[in-house]
Structure formats: C-alpha cells, structure tokens
Amino acid sequence: MTKTVAKPASFQDFILALQIYWSQQGCAILQPFDTEVGAGTLHPATVLRSLGPKPWNVAYVQPSRRPADGRYGENPNRLQHYYQFQVIMKPNPVNLQELYLGSLDAIGIDRTMHDIRFVEDDWENPTVGAWGLGWEVWCDGMEVSQYTYFQQVGGLDVDLVSGELTYGLERLAMYVFGVDNVYDLPFNAPGTPHSLTYGDVFHQNEVEQSTYNFEYANTDNVLKRFEFAEEECKALLALDTPLPLPAYEHALKASHNFNILDARGVVSPTQRQEYIKRVRDLAKGCAQSWVEGEKARAEGASA
Amino acid sequence: MFELLLEIFSEEIPARMQVRAGQDLVKAMDAGLKAAGLSPKDSHALTGPRRLTYVTQVELRSPDVSEERKGPRVGSPERALEGFMRGAGITDISQAETRSDKKGEYYVAVLQSEGRDTSDILTALIPEVMTGFSWPKSMKSGDSDFRWVRPLRGLTVLLDGQSLDGITVGGITSDAMVHGHRQMGPGPFPVTTLADYRAALETDGHVMIYRSARRARVLEQAKAACAEAGLELVEDEGLLDEVTGLVEWPVALLGDMDPTFLELPDEVIRLTLKSHQKTFTVRDADGNLAPNFVIMANLETPDNGATIKAGNAKVISARLSDARFFQQQDRQKNLIDYYDQLDEVVFHKKLGSVRDKADRVAALAREIAPHVGADPDLAEQAAKLAKCDLVTQTVIEATSLQGQVGRWMYEAEGGNPDIAVAIEDHYKPQGPSDAVPTNPVAIAVALADKIDTLVGFWAIGExxxxxxxxxxxxxxxxxxxxxxxxxxLASNLNFFAMLSFYHLNAQFPDDDRMASFVHKLGGVGDLWKIVGHAKADNSFDAFSALGDGFSKTIVDTLLSFLLDRLRVYLRDQGQRHDVIDAVIAQGGDDLLAISQRVEALGAFLSNADGENLVQGYKRAANILRAERKKGKLDLASFDTLSGFTADPAAALAKALANTRPSIDAALNSGDYPAALSSLADLREPIDAFFEDVVVNSDDPDERARRLALLSAVVETFHQIADFSRLDG
Known part of the structure; x- marks a missing residue:
C-alpha cells in the first residue's frame, strides 16, 4: 500500500493523486465520457461494463450535470456542473474498504484526526435500473464518497459484484484544503504564473447555465429533445443488429433532458415516475442488448 | 454447561437492522442447537456496527438417544417385515426385539443414536444458520453467491475456551482472531473465551461490545457535553438508538453553529441536524434551541475532537445555509401566489394538476364545512392555500415539511389562524397513530382532500x-x-362522495374517460339536476332522491372500501368482528352511527341478558329457516299480533306490539342503546314462549300464526342489526 503522501497542492494535484493511487491498485485510468450525465455511474464504463462475466477494474473523472442543483454561482457549496471520481472494481476485492481508506491517505486526509464513518445508504439509480447496497462515507459528518456493491444494473442481476466508489471531487478537495467556497479552490498550484482558482475556470459557467436551466430552457423544445432521443434510442435497439452503445448515448440524452424539465419545476411526482420509467426502459433495453452482444462475441471468439 | 461464542464480523451493518439481527441470530442458533439435542441456556446477542455476536451456555456433546420403533406382528408376511427393517435400518429381523400385548407378539426395533460432539454440530449448524439468515436487504459480494447484509470479513467460534477453526461460510474461515476499532485498535487479537473477547475488544480494541452499555454511554456523554456549557440535550430516543448503532467507541462533542440560523423554524433545524447529520439538538436554560449540536464521534483524537467539530460545523452550516436560502426564495412571494404554479405539477395525468385538485378540494371543503362546524369561506380559502407550499424550494428539498412550511409562510404573512392550522393539519391523520385534527376548518379540508383523492382514483379505476x-x-x-x-361527525359519506364526483366531472366535461364513465351511469342529465339541487340545499335529503345507477357503480364500491377500513379500525379497538358485521350488514353510510351501534351492541351482548336474547333470536330464526326449507311459507296473510289466546304466544305478541313503536322511535331519534334496551324487553316473553309453546301445532292455522309471530320477532331484531351474523 502507498504511504501517506504530502497533501496535494491544488485541485488538479488532488485528482492526479487519486489517479496515481488507483492506478497502483491495478485500475485502468479512463477519460471522461462526452455526453451529459447526472453521475459518474452513468458512464458506459460503469453501467455497461459492470454487466457480463469479464473482470473490469477502472477509474476515471467524470463531469456530472445536475441542472436542479445550480445556484447561479452564488452558493459556495452547490454546482450544477461538477466532477466525480469513479472507481469500479469487478469483482470487488475482499479488502476494498481498506483500499478505499488508503485512498483517503493518498489525498492527505489524516485518519487519526478525522472521524470516518460508513453510514447506510442503499444506492439506487432508477433511471438505469441499477441498485446496490453500501454506504455514504462520512468524514466528520460530511459525505465524501458513495460506496456501493452493485447487485443489479439495467434491471439485470450482475454476474460478478462490482465495488463502486464515487468521490465528489470539489467537496472533498474543499475539505482537504480547508476552503469554504468552492470558487476559491486552487485549480492549479497557487504559486505558478497565472495560477487559477476554480472560480476563474467555472464561475461564469455556473451563472449562465443556472440561468438557462431555471429560466430560459424552453420546456417545449426540451420535451421534444427528450422525445427525439427516446425515439432514436428505440430505433437503434430495434435494428437487426442492435447498436447498444449509441443507443445508450441517446438514453443518456433523454435522461439529461428530463433533468432539465425537472429543474424547471414542470414535473410532478407522479409524472416523474413516468419519465423515469421511460428512461429506465431505454437504459434496460441498452443493457440487455449489450449483454447479449457480449455473450455473442464471447461465443464467437471461442468458436 | 460450557461457554459458546460466535462472532460474525462484517463491514458496517445498517444501524436500524442490528437489534433485530441479534434477536434472529439467537433464535436461529438456539433452535438449531435444540434440534441437535442440546439445551442452550442464557443465550443472548451482542450487536454493533461491525459485528453480530451470539453467546450461550451449552453441553459439549449431545446425549445418546434410544428410540423404539414398533413393527409388524410376529409372523407377518415377508413384505411387511422387509419394509419395517428398511425403515429401522436393520438387516435381519433377529436384530429386533419381540414384545407382546393382548393380540400377541410384535417386533420392536430399538434404535440407538449416539450423541455428537457440539463442535461437529456447530461445524454444520453455523453455515446453515448464516446461509438461511434473513436480512431486510442482503447482498452478494465479489464472485461469491453467499448473501449477507454487507461483505462478511471474519468468523470466530469459541467453545469451552477453544477456538473452532476452519468453519467456512461465504469464503470466510473461522479463526481465533478478532478485530477491534478500525483506527484506535484494529488488532487482530487472539481470543479463546468471552472474557478474553470482552477484555481485548473493550480495552485495546476500543469497541464497546454491549449495546445497552454503549447506548447509556452515548446518552451520558451527550448530556455531559451539554451540561459543561450550561446547556441541555434535547433527548430523542430514535436518534439515540440509531447513533448507538453507528459508533463502536462513542465520543460526544459539542459543536457550534452561527446563531443567526436560529431564525429558521425549529423544525427545520431539528430535521436538518437529525436526519442529515445524526446529530442531537441542544436547548438553552430557557428551553429555546441553542446554536449548538452534539455530534457522536467514533474516535478520540490528539486535538480532542477539534477537527471533527469544525468539520461537522461546516457541513451543518452548509445545510442550514441551503435551508435559509430556500426560505428566503420562498418568502419573496405570498403563499397564495404559488397557487397558479400548482398547475404545472401533475397530480395524476387522468386527474389533472395539483391546482385542479386544490380547486376541487376547495369546492368540496366549502360544502363539507357546515357539517363539521366550520366557516365555508375559511374552509375554501384554506383548501386553496393548503397545497401551495408543494412548489416551494423548502418542501421540494425536504418533503416531510409539507404543510408546515405553508403554515409558517402564512403565519408570517399574518394570515387567519384557523387557515394556518388547516394548512398544516389537512394531511392528517397520516396513519393509525397520527393525531387527528381538531380545528373545524382543518377537518373540513382534511376530509375534502381525502375524499377527493379516493373518489378521483375510484373514478379512473385505480x-x-x-x-x-x-x-x-x-x-x-x-x-x-x-x-x-x-x-x-354525523356524516353522509355517499353524499360527500357524490359531490366530490360532481366537481371532478365538472373539471373534465369533455374528457373521454370521464364521459364514458358518466355514460355508464346512465341518466346523467337527471343526475346533474339532482346534484345541483342537493348542492343548492347542501342537504343530505336531496341525495336520497338519486337513482341506483349512480350509486351502484362508484359510491357503493367506495363505501364498502371505507367500511372495510372501519372494520379494521373497530377490530383494533377491540370490537368483535361478528358484531361489526351484524351492524354493517344493516347498511348505511354514517360511520359514526355504525361505530356507535357496534359499541352499544357489543356492550349489550357482553352481559347474560344480551346473550340469552340472542339465543332466543337464533331459535326463532332456526325454526323459520327449517320451515322455509320444507316449503313456501306465506306469512303475510296473518295478522301476527292478534288472535292468540291467553298463553305465552299471546304474551309475546303483546310484548312485540308494545316494543315495536318504542324501537322505531329510538331508532328514529338515533338512540341506539334505547332501541337495544327496548329489545331486551322481549327476552322474557321469548323465553316463556319457547318454554311452553310448541310451534308445530297440529292445527295448521295455529302453526302458521305462530310462525308468523316468530317472523315478526326476527324482523324486529333485524331493524337493529343483522343478528344472524352473530357467532354462537
């Protein structure tokens, strides 16, 4: 196991420290997915790869979009666009909890000073028909990670259980750096020429995106985009040789458009269930199609 | 007896499941040991965040058992003997003994089964108990199919001072090593007895293994932390239980928050601290919330918890800032200004938006108001305001505050106090133990809201x-x-339900589903006329003019659904099911009257007079039933109450003639106990009648008259309740 390293000096060092740590634990370090997602889990490297019989250890950074969480850049803790660091280990190693705690050492959290707790939180993402058991990990009362043992994805029982770790990077970095306002986080090392804060990079984006999400998103158009994406997804899955990967991207687009509608406050609880079901049906279809494809390819390879 | 300890060590077990799991483990292990012939004693469980431990006293070996199995008679056919030997596990009939009884000699096989070592029993039992263990939710881990609440990490079995190594469950093999607090004393520590186990864990291991001691420590520490600062802990049993399941080594810390947060409603602060942070609320000497909280940490630190306090304070501050931000946003408008926004929230796609619902509820609440002593204007206004907070940020973030937020906002605007109460209380009662509103305006809105929901979902077939x-x-x-x-509340539910349905239809006049539904009812034009008339009067009477077509379809099935709830409710109150059925069978939609009748009849039947009366009724009813089976009874042609000569039949006829008007009068005035007591006047004449009179007289005319008399008796009983449904 890695020895405790010096506290990272910036947000980017912080990310690098996690990447190096998990790389040392045997994870392939992937890059972000380029379609809007609400959570790092939705990256196909998690949703699709946690299915099927092949082992799969990866880690990656994923920008996550939650339109309803926008605060016009005025709230020091909430963002509609932020980063998650995601680790998937399939099958989960026996000592995953210890590996996780080791990662806290790697980013400079001194466990003799901080109260680390695993508090029940059964994770579920109904839009992709996924659920698992696990915890929120608390550091001094703050949720710093989501820790889940996947049991079902896309409505299908998993063959091998994946251990999934999700770190909310900004929040965790703020904690480690003792910064109260996300926009004050040093993005790169403070002493470098033209050093940047998180605010330099993202503040204006938060202002404009919040304004769009809450005030200007044309709900009729967003609904049309939702429906277009849904239609495209279904069509791709209905092909003689289905294309689950592009279909899944459209399922994600449908999901994101639903999130915008939700942020605009035009979705009631009952309606919400219905939208979620529509997206879930898409995601399930993609997952099933993907698993079938994987099996066929595996048989093809062994034949 | 010898000490047995089983520790099942796992990753963190949800706090809410620990106690139950401990009980289940004791039950399953005890049952398994007993089934193996052992007699476990003083069994108990130790439960905590990462371990489930079973401790008991047990023998080291199960006793030898000798069992006799009776076989066929000596000299029975070969096939019978073979079957017996096979079943008893013997190879030759000479291995069986012979016994004799009156009928002769027969075989007996004496089966000796040797006792087994408890260690062997445990080797088989533990995997069986764990594999069959039932958690509210369980999971698989890695590539194993074994299910547990979270991944299993260790297993320790100690019997009589020795570790039973090598028992394997879910890929984990038992050994003598136990693990302490992750940070303060991970170990592992070798143990062979409960005393070792306790000593290792509670000292170096920093794990308080006894739940009750841990719980007491949590409370005592939390109180002490407050007292030191001249403050007082707001005790919360539920939170105390939960926290006891979250820490192995409780360390209470008193944290501070910015006092300006105290301007938030107490309930928002309490909810934020408790549900999000598992943190206790604190009050000052005057009983007001203090700008503090108690964290229950699981760690002693070199800085005495300063870092932990600061961290928690930061999180709580962020959460409360959010709550304050939402409140400020929400209060930029008056509560009623959110009404139109409710139109953007769909209640159900077939039942319109939440504003559509609020409109209907407002109209219905207005109509219900006079029946519950509320001002119709206030009820209508309250119903419109009641749902407005659903679109506020505060409620979107914390749904459990619905109603309360509306009330706070409305009070802050200086609104009418009855309306303010109704906004909060109209959701009540939410379950069997939730408080029932007392304010008439709140009652009107609460009833209207629920009836609209029921009628709405009934109308769309959900x-x-x-x-x-x-x-x-x-x-x-x-x-x-x-x-x-x-x-x-004296109520005519059918009337309310129908008004509710009227409002629903008025909102969706062109809706196909509604139209086809209404069409099924037939005679809709007339229906609306009658409803309109009933509405204008706001009276129950007009309702009774409605045709059957309507009531049969929706109101009747909804009423029977409500009556089912009433049945359950009354049974929970301790009423007899047959009494409830007897009263409900008489029909009616006035739940209060039904409930009062059940109570009166139940009390009436609980004394000997009542029971005798029921026996008399049953006898009369049985005779009539038997006679009906024989052939058609034409009783109507007899004047049942005269024409008897001076005998018990005449006395009964006279008693009946006297009693019937008083029962009618009592029932008309709703005095059910009085009706029952009039009925009781019939007891003696009925008894005397059955004592002396033979119904089946040889004179056919006399026989018919007597049967007619009994029929009149039964009818009289049925005015009060369907006595045929009573047991016994």
Missing part, C-alpha cells in the same frame, strides 16, 4: 389491489374513518 396501493388509498380511507369517528 383501486388498490392486494398488497398494491401505490396511491396510499387505504391510508386516505382510514384517515376519513378516523376523522369522522374521533370528531363525532
């Missing part, structure tokens, strides 16, 4: 089926029942 009740209609129905009964 009734609960079996265990499926996605719209919580049973809860709504129970709410109606409890509102009516606990507030003594």
């Amino acid at each position: 009734k609960p089926t079996g265990s499926k009740d996605p719209f919580a209609l049973r809860r709504a129905a129970l709410g109606v029942v409890r509102l009516i009964l606990s507030r003594n």
Whole structure:
C-alpha cells in the first residue's frame, strides 16, 4: 500500500493523486465520457461494463450535470456542473474498504484526526435500473464518497459484484484544503504564473447555465429533445443488429433532458415516475442488448 | 454447561437492522442447537456496527438417544417385515426385539443414536444458520453467491475456551482472531473465551461490545457535553438508538453553529441536524434551541475532537445555509401566489394538476364545512392555500415539511389562524397513530382532500389491489374513518362522495374517460339536476332522491372500501368482528352511527341478558329457516299480533306490539342503546314462549300464526342489526 503522501497542492494535484493511487491498485485510468450525465455511474464504463462475466477494474473523472442543483454561482457549496471520481472494481476485492481508506491517505486526509464513518445508504439509480447496497462515507459528518456493491444494473442481476466508489471531487478537495467556497479552490498550484482558482475556470459557467436551466430552457423544445432521443434510442435497439452503445448515448440524452424539465419545476411526482420509467426502459433495453452482444462475441471468439 | 461464542464480523451493518439481527441470530442458533439435542441456556446477542455476536451456555456433546420403533406382528408376511427393517435400518429381523400385548407378539426395533460432539454440530449448524439468515436487504459480494447484509470479513467460534477453526461460510474461515476499532485498535487479537473477547475488544480494541452499555454511554456523554456549557440535550430516543448503532467507541462533542440560523423554524433545524447529520439538538436554560449540536464521534483524537467539530460545523452550516436560502426564495412571494404554479405539477395525468385538485378540494371543503362546524369561506380559502407550499424550494428539498412550511409562510404573512392550522393539519391523520385534527376548518379540508383523492382514483379505476396501493388509498380511507369517528361527525359519506364526483366531472366535461364513465351511469342529465339541487340545499335529503345507477357503480364500491377500513379500525379497538358485521350488514353510510351501534351492541351482548336474547333470536330464526326449507311459507296473510289466546304466544305478541313503536322511535331519534334496551324487553316473553309453546301445532292455522309471530320477532331484531351474523 502507498504511504501517506504530502497533501496535494491544488485541485488538479488532488485528482492526479487519486489517479496515481488507483492506478497502483491495478485500475485502468479512463477519460471522461462526452455526453451529459447526472453521475459518474452513468458512464458506459460503469453501467455497461459492470454487466457480463469479464473482470473490469477502472477509474476515471467524470463531469456530472445536475441542472436542479445550480445556484447561479452564488452558493459556495452547490454546482450544477461538477466532477466525480469513479472507481469500479469487478469483482470487488475482499479488502476494498481498506483500499478505499488508503485512498483517503493518498489525498492527505489524516485518519487519526478525522472521524470516518460508513453510514447506510442503499444506492439506487432508477433511471438505469441499477441498485446496490453500501454506504455514504462520512468524514466528520460530511459525505465524501458513495460506496456501493452493485447487485443489479439495467434491471439485470450482475454476474460478478462490482465495488463502486464515487468521490465528489470539489467537496472533498474543499475539505482537504480547508476552503469554504468552492470558487476559491486552487485549480492549479497557487504559486505558478497565472495560477487559477476554480472560480476563474467555472464561475461564469455556473451563472449562465443556472440561468438557462431555471429560466430560459424552453420546456417545449426540451420535451421534444427528450422525445427525439427516446425515439432514436428505440430505433437503434430495434435494428437487426442492435447498436447498444449509441443507443445508450441517446438514453443518456433523454435522461439529461428530463433533468432539465425537472429543474424547471414542470414535473410532478407522479409524472416523474413516468419519465423515469421511460428512461429506465431505454437504459434496460441498452443493457440487455449489450449483454447479449457480449455473450455473442464471447461465443464467437471461442468458436 | 460450557461457554459458546460466535462472532460474525462484517463491514458496517445498517444501524436500524442490528437489534433485530441479534434477536434472529439467537433464535436461529438456539433452535438449531435444540434440534441437535442440546439445551442452550442464557443465550443472548451482542450487536454493533461491525459485528453480530451470539453467546450461550451449552453441553459439549449431545446425549445418546434410544428410540423404539414398533413393527409388524410376529409372523407377518415377508413384505411387511422387509419394509419395517428398511425403515429401522436393520438387516435381519433377529436384530429386533419381540414384545407382546393382548393380540400377541410384535417386533420392536430399538434404535440407538449416539450423541455428537457440539463442535461437529456447530461445524454444520453455523453455515446453515448464516446461509438461511434473513436480512431486510442482503447482498452478494465479489464472485461469491453467499448473501449477507454487507461483505462478511471474519468468523470466530469459541467453545469451552477453544477456538473452532476452519468453519467456512461465504469464503470466510473461522479463526481465533478478532478485530477491534478500525483506527484506535484494529488488532487482530487472539481470543479463546468471552472474557478474553470482552477484555481485548473493550480495552485495546476500543469497541464497546454491549449495546445497552454503549447506548447509556452515548446518552451520558451527550448530556455531559451539554451540561459543561450550561446547556441541555434535547433527548430523542430514535436518534439515540440509531447513533448507538453507528459508533463502536462513542465520543460526544459539542459543536457550534452561527446563531443567526436560529431564525429558521425549529423544525427545520431539528430535521436538518437529525436526519442529515445524526446529530442531537441542544436547548438553552430557557428551553429555546441553542446554536449548538452534539455530534457522536467514533474516535478520540490528539486535538480532542477539534477537527471533527469544525468539520461537522461546516457541513451543518452548509445545510442550514441551503435551508435559509430556500426560505428566503420562498418568502419573496405570498403563499397564495404559488397557487397558479400548482398547475404545472401533475397530480395524476387522468386527474389533472395539483391546482385542479386544490380547486376541487376547495369546492368540496366549502360544502363539507357546515357539517363539521366550520366557516365555508375559511374552509375554501384554506383548501386553496393548503397545497401551495408543494412548489416551494423548502418542501421540494425536504418533503416531510409539507404543510408546515405553508403554515409558517402564512403565519408570517399574518394570515387567519384557523387557515394556518388547516394548512398544516389537512394531511392528517397520516396513519393509525397520527393525531387527528381538531380545528373545524382543518377537518373540513382534511376530509375534502381525502375524499377527493379516493373518489378521483375510484373514478379512473385505480383501486388498490392486494398488497398494491401505490396511491396510499387505504391510508386516505382510514384517515376519513378516523376523522369522522374521533370528531363525532354525523356524516353522509355517499353524499360527500357524490359531490366530490360532481366537481371532478365538472373539471373534465369533455374528457373521454370521464364521459364514458358518466355514460355508464346512465341518466346523467337527471343526475346533474339532482346534484345541483342537493348542492343548492347542501342537504343530505336531496341525495336520497338519486337513482341506483349512480350509486351502484362508484359510491357503493367506495363505501364498502371505507367500511372495510372501519372494520379494521373497530377490530383494533377491540370490537368483535361478528358484531361489526351484524351492524354493517344493516347498511348505511354514517360511520359514526355504525361505530356507535357496534359499541352499544357489543356492550349489550357482553352481559347474560344480551346473550340469552340472542339465543332466543337464533331459535326463532332456526325454526323459520327449517320451515322455509320444507316449503313456501306465506306469512303475510296473518295478522301476527292478534288472535292468540291467553298463553305465552299471546304474551309475546303483546310484548312485540308494545316494543315495536318504542324501537322505531329510538331508532328514529338515533338512540341506539334505547332501541337495544327496548329489545331486551322481549327476552322474557321469548323465553316463556319457547318454554311452553310448541310451534308445530297440529292445527295448521295455529302453526302458521305462530310462525308468523316468530317472523315478526326476527324482523324486529333485524331493524337493529343483522343478528344472524352473530357467532354462537
């Protein structure tokens, strides 16, 4: 196991420290997915790869979009666009909890000073028909990670259980750096020429995106985009040789458009269930199609 | 007896499941040991965040058992002997003994089964118990199919001072090593006895293994932390239990928050601290919330918890800032200004938006108001305001505050106090133990809201089926029942239901589903005329003019659904099911009257007079039933109350003639106990009649008259309740 390293000096060092740590634990370090997602889990490297019989250890950074969480850049803790660091280990190693705690050492959290707790939180993402058991990990009362043992994805029982770790990077970095306002986080090392804060990079984006999400998103158009994406997804899955990967991207687009509608406050609880079901049906279809494809390819390879 | 200890060590077990799991483990292990012939004693469980431990006293070996199995008679056919030997596990009949009884000699096989070592029994039992263990939710881990609440990490079995190594469950093999607090004393520590186990864990291991001691420590520390600062802990049993399941080594820390947060409603602060942070609320000497909280940490630190306090304070501050931000946003408008926004929230796609619902509820609440002593204008206004907070940020973030937020906002605007109460209380009662509103305006809105929900889902055919009740209609129905009964509201539910249905239809005049539904009812034009008339009067009477077509379809099935809830409710109150059935069978939709009748009849039947009377009734009813079986009885042609000579039949006829008008009068005035006591006057004449009179007289005319008399008796009983449904 890695020895405790010096506290990272910036947000980017912080990310690098996690990447190096998990790389040392045997994870392939992937890059972000380029379609809007609400959570790092939705990256196909998690949703699709946690299915099927092949082992799969990866880690990656994923920008996550939650339109309803926008605060016009005025709230020091909430963002509609932020980063998650995601680790998937399939099958989960026996000592995953210890590996996780080791990662806290790697980013400079001194466990003799901080109260680390695993508090029940059964994770579920109904839009992709996924659920698992696990915890929120608390550091001094703050949720710093989501820790889940996947049991079902896309409505299908998993063959091998994946251990999934999700770190909310900004929040965790703020904690480690003792910064109260996300926009004050040093993005790169403070002493470098033209050093940047998180605010330099993202503040204006938060202002404009919040304004769009809450005030200007044309709900009729967003609904049309939702429906277009849904239609495209279904069509791709209905092909003689289905294309689950592009279909899944459209399922994600449908999901994101639903999130915008939700942020605009035009979705009631009952309606919400219905939208979620529509997206879930898409995601399930993609997952099933993907698993079938994987099996066929595996048989093809062994034949 | 010897000490047995089983520790099942795992990753963190959800706090809410620990106690139950401990009980289940004791039950399953005890049962398994007993089934193996052992007699475990003083069994108990130790439960905590990462371990489930079973401790008991047990023998080291199960006793030898000798069992006799009786076989066929000596000299039975070969086949019978073979079967017997096979079953008893013997190879030759000479291995069986012979016994004799009156009929002769027969074989007996004496089966000796040797006792087994408890260690062997445990080797088989532990995997069986763990594999069959039932958690509220369980999971697989890695590539194993074994299910546990979270991944299993260790297993320790100690019997009589020795570790039973090598028992394997879910890929984990038992050994003598136990693990302490992750940070303060991970170990592992070798143990062979409970004393070792306790000593290792509670000292170096920093794990308090006894739940009750841990719970007491949590409370004592939390109180002490407050007292030191001259403050007082706001005790919370539920939170205390939960926290006891979250820490192995409790360390209470008193944290501070910015006092300006105290301007938030107490409930928002309490909810934030408790549900999000598992943190206790603190009050000052005057009983007001203090700008502090108690964290229960699981760690002693070199800085005495300063870092932990600061971290928690930061999180709490962020959460409360959010709450304050939402409140400020929400209060930029008056509560009623959110009304139109409710139109953007769909209640149900077939039942319109939440504003559509609020409109209907407002109209209905206005109509219900006079029947519950509320001002119609206030009820209507309250119903419109009641749902407005659903679109506020505060409620979107914390749904459990619905109603309360509306009330706070409305009070802050200086609104009418009855309306303010109604906004909060109209959701009540939410379940069998939730308080029932007492304010008449709140009652009007609460009833209207629930009836609208029930009628709406009934109209679109979304009734609960079996265990499926996605719209919580049973809860709504129970709410109606409890509102009516606990507030003594004479009610005509069919009338309310029909008004509700009228409002629903008025909103969707062109809706195909509604139209086809209404079409099924037939004679809609007339219906609306009558409803319109009833509305204008706001009277129950006009309702009775309605045709059957309407009531049969929706109101009757809804009423029987409500009556089912009433049945459950009354049974929970200790009423006899047959008494409830006897009263409900008489019909009616006035839940209060039904409930009062059940109570009166139940009390009446609990004394000997009542029981005798029922026996008399049953005898009369049985005779009539038997006679009806023989052939057609034409009783109507007899004047049942005269024409008897001076005998017990004449006395009964006379008693009946006297009693019937007083029963009628009592029932008309709603005095059910009086009706029952009039009925009781019939007891003696009925008894005397059966004592002396033979119904089946040889004179056919006399026989018919006597039967007619009995029939009149039965009818009289049935005016009060369907006595045929009573047991016994």
